[in-house]
Amino acid sequence: MNRRDFVGLTGLGAGALLLPSFPSLGGILVDPARLLEPGLDVAAKKRFADVALNAAKSAGATYADVRIGRYLNQGIFTREKQVQNIASTESFGVGVRVIASGTWGFAATNDVSDKGIAKAAQQAVAIAKANAKVQKEPVQLAAQKGYGEVSWKAPIQQNAFEVPIAQKVEILLAANAAATDNGASFVNSALFQVNEQKYFASTDGSYIDQDIHRIWPTFSVTAIDRASGKFRSRQALSVPMGMGYEYLTPKATDKVAGPAGSDVIGYKNSYDILEDAARAAKQVKLKLNAKSVTPGKYDLVLDPHHLGLTIHESVGHPLELDRVLGYEANFAGTSFATMEWKAKGIPYGSKAVTIVADKLQPNSMGAVGYDDEGVKTKEWTLIDQGKLVNYEKIRDQAHIVGQKESDGCCYSQSWQDVQFQRMPNVSLRPSATKMSVDELVSKVDKGIYIAGNGSFSIDQQRYNSQFGGQVFYAIEKGKITEMLEDVAYQTNTLEFWGSCAGSCDASDYRFAGFFNDGKGQPSQSSAVSHGSATSRFNGVNVINTARKIG
Missing domain, CATH: 3.30.2290.10 (PmbA/TldD superfamily)
Known part of the structure; x- marks a missing residue:
């Protein structure tokens, strides 16, 4: 259809x-x-x-x-x-x-x-x-x-x-x-x-x-302010999952609170749609009168539901080997992270950034036993402590990078479409050191907490980008102070991941995901998850999306 x-x-x-x-x-x-x-x-x-x-x-x-x-x-x-x-x-x-x-x-x-x-x-x-x-x-x-x-x-x-x-x-x-x-x-x-x-x-x-x-x-x-005609919206903070209907049976142990004062709740392996809908309504009413952000440099604390989109666009797509090789170009471009660029050893991110690919994680949307070439699925490291070490590849690509086996990430959306290289689950490792969301926020002097993914744009090389969100809160001297509006951050892939100062531990680890990620011509759709814990990024450029230019 x-x-x-x-x-x-x-x-x-x-x-x-x-x-x-x-x-x-x-x-x-x-x-x-x-x-x-x-x-x-x-x-x-x-x-x-x-x-x-x-x-x-x-x-x-x-x-x-x-x-x-x-x-x-x-x-x-x-x-x-x-x-x-x-x-x-x-x-x-x-x-x-x-x-x-x-x-x-x-x-x-x-x-x-x-x-x-x-x-x-x-x-x-x-x-x-x-x-x-x-x-x-x-x-x-x-x-x-x-x-x-x-x-x-x-x-x-x-x-x-x-x-x-x-x-x-x-x-x-x-x-x-x-x-x-x-x-x-x-x-x-x-x-x-x-x-x-x-x-x-x-x-x-x-x-x-x-x-x-x-x-x-x-x-x-x-929510609409009838007097002014102003309106604000919020999307669900649900995550598409590789699960059955049990996902809609909420469990208290699957709820993860955002930082104190933010009124944000995240969800792991079950989802409370009634709670989220009620909370969304309260938040959009507050958004109607929230303070418009002052542009400038901020430390960002990013919720996993938000960070998943940034991982998807700035790591998942640019490390697809067909983009790297220029085979995929018409649908959303190629990649800056060429093999020549990789050989130069330029850091992809800070030492806090280790990103893995897999098609194994239980309840993730990419989880299968075998890919569409009959390759048994696995986990492998893409970025190791900030260094790019590998790509995402399939059987007819492995020899190009001097490897002997596929990564098991070949997929077709249906029987009538040819299978080709698709993004596996791509996830940021949480901190091995115990770190709560409130502790992460407490280290921020001037920052913004962002939950939920919103509009975004990224260039044809998956390099220069801009990301919005669903809800935003100001952080001042280690505390959430007030709701903000009109927030987006502009960065490039290397600056963004280079600014990563650390993440919360595995207790905060959650999925974000996309039910219909498009690629190829003719276009095909696939589903993929991205795991992370709440993470901090220092000195990121924030713009005000409501202000007119010129």
């Missing part, structure tokens, strides 16, 4: 368009009951996979892999006391990727039959042979052992599709009521749910069955 179709289908009002669009996974609308029907059993998937692999080899492929995918999605959308739309989609088909004559070829089909799958495999080989006429160097795949027949299933407690729609609507409307009861003028809410049922097989000898779940409850709250 593309965005145009989705907006036309839902008929959401202008306020509802502030909510993220439904993931564009090309599904067809189905009855919600269909989301609970079983798909193909593993034996049938293996038989179809062998049809594809044998057809590809018979046509001349030296390597082939096949992905049989069933993608289920549901979005529920409300506004104040109304349900605006409920959309359930399913997408099912087969994608075949091959190497023939040293060149990649790919074809896909929704004709899931012996004849249809064999035809797609033959077409993929024909495409590869045609591409070989302009290929300058043959594809070099990093060696990959076959795993035989294995499976991986997300460790969810409750499949969100099994929860009655009425129950899910009820909690969204209750969140809307919590917001309006606390002074909100308008509120939109939504619940996104995804289940990827993916089967991968290759001529390496792997037959991998995986069942992946993601969920995201979210809202937008707005």
Whole structure:
């Protein structure tokens, strides 16, 4: 379903368009009951996979892999006391990727039959042979052992599709009521749910069955001053997670308070949407009369929900090896962090900055057992105490940087799209020394605390950037003093990470994340998480977003 179709289908009002669009996974609308029907059993998937692999080899492929995918999605959308739309989609088909004559070829089909799958495999080989006429160097795949027949299933407690729609609507409307009861003028809410049922097989000898779940409850709250016409909004501080419906059963132990005086609550592995909606309404009313920030240099204390976006844009994307090599350029640019730049040994950040990549962390959106090339997932270090030591790479890229194995971060949004290098989870290590949020704030003489991610911009090299947030509080002499508004900070990647003075310990570690991160042409969407603890950055340039220039 593309965005145009989705907006036309839902008929959401202008306020509802502030909510993220439904993931564009090309599904067809189905009855919600269909989301609970079983798909193909593993034996049938293996038989179809062998049809594809044998057809590809018979046509001349030296390597082939096949992905049989069933993608289920549901979005529920409300506004104040109304349900605006409920959309359930399913997408099912087969994608075949091959190497023939040293060149990649790919074809896909929704004709899931012996004849249809064999035809797609033959077409993929024909495409590869045609591409070989302009290929300058043959594809070099990093060696990959076959795993035989294995499976991986997300460790969810409750499949969100099994929860009655009425129950899910009820909690969204209750969140809307919590917001309006606390002074909100308008509120939109939504619940996104995804289940990827993916089967991968290759001529390496792997037959991998995986069942992946993601969920995201979210809202937008707005308060209006009728006299002046001024309005302010706040988005939910929820985080999309690789979990089931248990995420919406709040646990007191999963709540993490911001610094004293900030009225901010963060959430770990469960989320209290009613509490967050009520708190958001109170905060947007305060934002209407909050002091506008005075531009200048400030020490920033950044909540994990906010910092995740900065990690995503200034570390996650620029260290994707295809951007580094210039293969990815049209969608949001390439990267300043080239291999030539890395060889110079220029620090990426301060000694306090160690950033790791992985597709393992439980409940994260990037967590899977194997990637879409059949590579077992792992964790690896990107930045070690401020020094860039590695990139994010897949099988046909490893040799370019002198390595012998993939990092296991290849992904495709559906069976009908070719898999390619995507960002894994990218996370900032918390401090190994005990450090609370209040202790971190106590060391700041003049600063700003920022929670939630807002608007941002970053240049085509992922270098010069500007980031906003949801709520802002002044810090003076180690204490939160008042709410601020119109805050954004401008920096460049090296200055920003170089200014990192430290983080809180693991007790404050939380995820931020993105449900539909776009990349590639044709564009594909993926989901990724970013972990961190609350962190401090010294001497960052803050601007006032409300002031006119000139």
